[in-house]
Amino acid sequence: MTDAVGAGGAAGGAVPPPRLREFAAAVLRGQGQVTFLPSAAAGGVFCLALTAAGWEYGLYGLAGTAVGTVTARLLGAERDRVSLGLEGFNACLTALGLAAVLGPHHLSTALLALAGCVVVTVVTAAAGNLLGPLGLPSLTLPFCLTASAAAAAAPGFRRVWHQGGTPAALPRPAAGPTALGAEDLARGFLSGFAQIFLAPQWYVGALLLLGLLVASRRAAAVACLGNAAGIATAWALGAPAAGIAGGMAGYNAVLVALALCGVFLPARAATLAYALLGAAAATAAGPAVAALLAPSGVPVFTWPFVLTTLVFLAAARSFPRLGGS
Known part of the structure; x- marks a missing residue:
């Protein structure tokens, strides 16, 4: 080991x-x-x-x-x-x-x-x-x-x-129009990786994605799919474009996808689908967590990832096709 x-x-x-x-x-x-x-x-x-x-x-x-x-x-x-x-x-x-x-x-x-x-x-x-x-x-x-x-x-x-x-460096919900352009998508995809480490810059996310590729191409692929699922969910629900472009829709989704496909559950088609469902759920849960924490002034951090992953892992024991034990 x-x-x-x-x-x-x-x-x-x-x-x-x-x-x-x-x-x-x-x-x-x-x-x-x-x-x-x-x-x-x-x-x-x-x-x-x-x-x-x-x-x-x-x-x-x-x-x-x-x-x-x-x-x-x-x-x-x-x-x-x-x-x-x-x-x-x-x-x-x-x-x-x-x-x-x-x-x-x-x-x-x-x-x-x-x-x-x-x-x-x-x-x-x-x-x-x-x-x-x-x-x-x-x-x-x-x-x-x-x-x-x-x-x-x-x-x-x-x-x-x-x-x-420096609150701008923290994952926080954004407000504004929902129209999403190609540049917003590209920045949001890369910033989704950066926000895992509480950084908003797209080029930081590009380097983090490179690190994933260096260690494991499978993990990098799962992370990219999770990121895409998070962005798609946020867009479908009408999240502000500024929030998506800042990586708010992606970082919890990336972590959930990695956890549920290849880390705590075996990497296969069924768990990938389950992981992407979890990624979507974590993205949807983000604003709810932000609303609950808002009175205390506490940032969202990775609470949506933690809560979603624990629920999905506990539930996986009831689904033999996922390999949960």
Whole structure:
């Protein structure tokens, strides 16, 4: 399950020691695990994509993943989980979420993100212990819980609340006309990948799609189909064109499609159809979640993905053709 690393290492100073290489690989896999990919190569491309969104976000994402990985290791988490990046991806998203909500340029944001990455590691263990006996994964639930709590509490603390940070970087519902042009579709498709990491830029999404292709062409294909299903659903329901062009219709759909076809359910025709149904459901659920969270000022984050995937995975046990157990 883990990449073997030689115990001897190289004598030359140019080659990092084995433990450092192992840690670096685990951190990169942690970034890849945001899209269920235990791939250091994909994680490296994702890190590049975040840096393209802004060097601060690249730093927050990488440092957050590293803090989560170190915390889990120090607390004695299973070595395979740490090595595969399963203890890093929620911390990565937590750091990015807090940077987006509070603004990345403040020392208080960096300190709170550091604390959040430690806390989310504990929340990850708690969520795993609660959902594990039910046969359900925790997904990004730890990130959603931690980041939502921090975002809701932040306005009450003057030393961490700086006029709302940079809300434009967060997934939020849009208003306006529904007419959708070719440029809106193209931008929306690519931005749908970018919004997984809370970034709105289409070119960031293009790099993230490249990372998916580097790790798994099958996963990239499923992600593209899920993205398309999300956009089609949003358009059919009359979602504002600005929201679709900003990636709001795609990012939850991408994650749901990946989870339900090839990760937690086998990859085959029946599960692909089921996954695309889930992708459509998550897209439709997005505005409902946004409305519920609006009074608290908490962004949507990946709540639609988490809730939809848990429901569809629980239901899959009743459908033998899906391979649910």
